[in-house]
Amino acid sequence: MSNIPSGSVARTKMDKVRGSLSRRHRKQFILQAMGITAISLAFLMLFILLASLISTGHKAFTQTEITLEVFIDPEEISAERLPRGNFDDVLAAALAADLPSVDPNDRAAMRVVGGILSNGAQFQLRDRVVADLSLIGQTIALSVPVSDPYDQLHKGLLDRETPESLRRLDDTQISFYDRLIEIGAITSSLNTGLLTNADSRFPELAGLKGAIMGSFWALLTCFLISFPLGIGAAIYLEEFAPRNRLSDFIEVNINNLAAVPSVVFGLLALAVFIGWFGMPRSAPFVGGMTLALMTMPTIIIATRAALKAVPPSIREAALGVGASRQQVVFGHIVPLAMPGILTGTIIGLAQALGETAPLLLIGMNAFITSAPATPFDSATALPTQIFIWADSPERGFVSRTSAAILVLLTFLITMNAIAIYLRSKFERKW
């Protein structure tokens, strides 16, 4: 008798559980679907970004060059008057030899022929001659970049179907190009100049060396200032400072500092470093100090989090055997927190590497055609160089801008990879 109700009670209970089970399964399914959608969307965005950068940027990684047999005419170039040498005329004459339709005495036509070559070609020739004066009077083979419109034409970015009046190259110029292709003078090669040249007005010559060196000096300065100060401040605040109103106030302000828009730091640097202290404009050193102002709160917050994450049992263990506070902190807590500190620091530096606004304000967007040899020379940085190039009207800078972004992203990914490597290396030691 008593078994029947208890059996039915059990059955209705299991029915209820089953009902709630399907509800729980449905909820879990929805949650998972939303998570997968979110991740897919993020990946899609990343893919679109990279695809568009690579599709426009990859063209900047090759450079169209022309190979010429150049007769270094002693009448135009003499050892005594090297700086006055007519290197461009010599090059134009060499080109005209390959173009039978051109009359070498027609000055206007020769100017058009000379326009095939990059403006930098004459300097390359000059550098060769300066390095070896015995070349004067001889014929040498020389590969030089072509100018931007021909580079665009070769890369298929200039449409031959466009009416002649709207084209950057007229029919004669295109016939020159076709003739040079015919005789095999025009080739494509890897554009090492993108990394080894400094900035230039001419896109085919412009490179990132100045920007890379500028960013390097700025980041080095930033690291040397923000790493010791940030870690020191974090250790003091976390381990030694008494908890009172003042330390609370400082803590709130450090968190606020991390949230201040970077342009404000730029204005501060402009007013204080450049205005009051009279430091040079456009110098990576000043840029680095400005970036340090921004990186320091990041490092302080990351370091404090890493110190907090060290299990309290380690602290107790060390105190228990009689370690002093300083021995506990520097012998146990800081070494154990180091992976977290380094990761935070590198992420802070990666942020600083990509930071544009404060560098614009202190003038690191100047047009500078040589790489900085010291942190005190004028320079640009990678993000400001991208800013400058994106703003330039020449077609050739479009692909170079994307290429520069790819270079910047490569540096950022490398830094993050180093952070991950350091972290795993430290972890294995324990």
Added chain:
Amino acid sequence: MDDLRAINCDVDTNATKISARGVQVHYGDTHAIKDVDVDIKERSVTAFIGPSGCGKSTFLRCINRMNDTIDICRVAGDIRIDGDDIYDRSIDPVQLRARVGMVFQKPNPFPKSIYDNVAYGPKIHGLARSRVEMDEIVERSLRRAAIWDEVKDRLHAPGTGLSGGQQQRLCIARAVATDPEVLLMDEPCSALDPIATAQIEELIDTLREKYTVVIVTHSMQQAARVSQKTAFFHLGSLVEYGDTDDIFTNPRDSRTESYISGRIG
């Protein structure tokens, strides 16, 4: 005090090692220890028992001044070891902790080698003058903690790679490496399996030959097995203190009786 002193020839012939009078501990507004008087005998095992949150750990941590590291903790009263007031201004807690070692609830070896774990205390206190001397200290400590045979072939392997029971014995070795007079243990077996627990209990019994051991435990069987004296805490007060056999067979206070018969938990 006389009524609390149990009649046990074995232990009572020993001198008093730690004597506490009128100890009060506050965490902010929480009154965690209320006016505790206790005398702990030399070379014996004293167990602190009582329900969770009654202040056993807090009182234990007064003895090596670990409570100093908690900002909101205030300790008042008088605690003496061998007659020296350990809260005297002239006593540095760092120096005190070389005399009073501690073993914690969860095994907490440093993420270093077994050797470095044991050598750490002697190193910071400058107890070894040479590498050879340090090797001796390490071996002696590991032997005392009954773990030497298990680790002698891998002294430079990480201490965190040992099993839980081995880690706890390593922590005991680390605590005895500075050759303390008093060894405090806060529920040293609560994270261990029964076999490891039995090994530690056996070890505690041998440690009594050299050290004054004070152990907090939530297991009354453990208190009965390892200790000569037992103190029962309740809500921050020391309710009853005496010979372990007496406490368990013939408790004087009704709260002690309720606790050991399982009515307060």
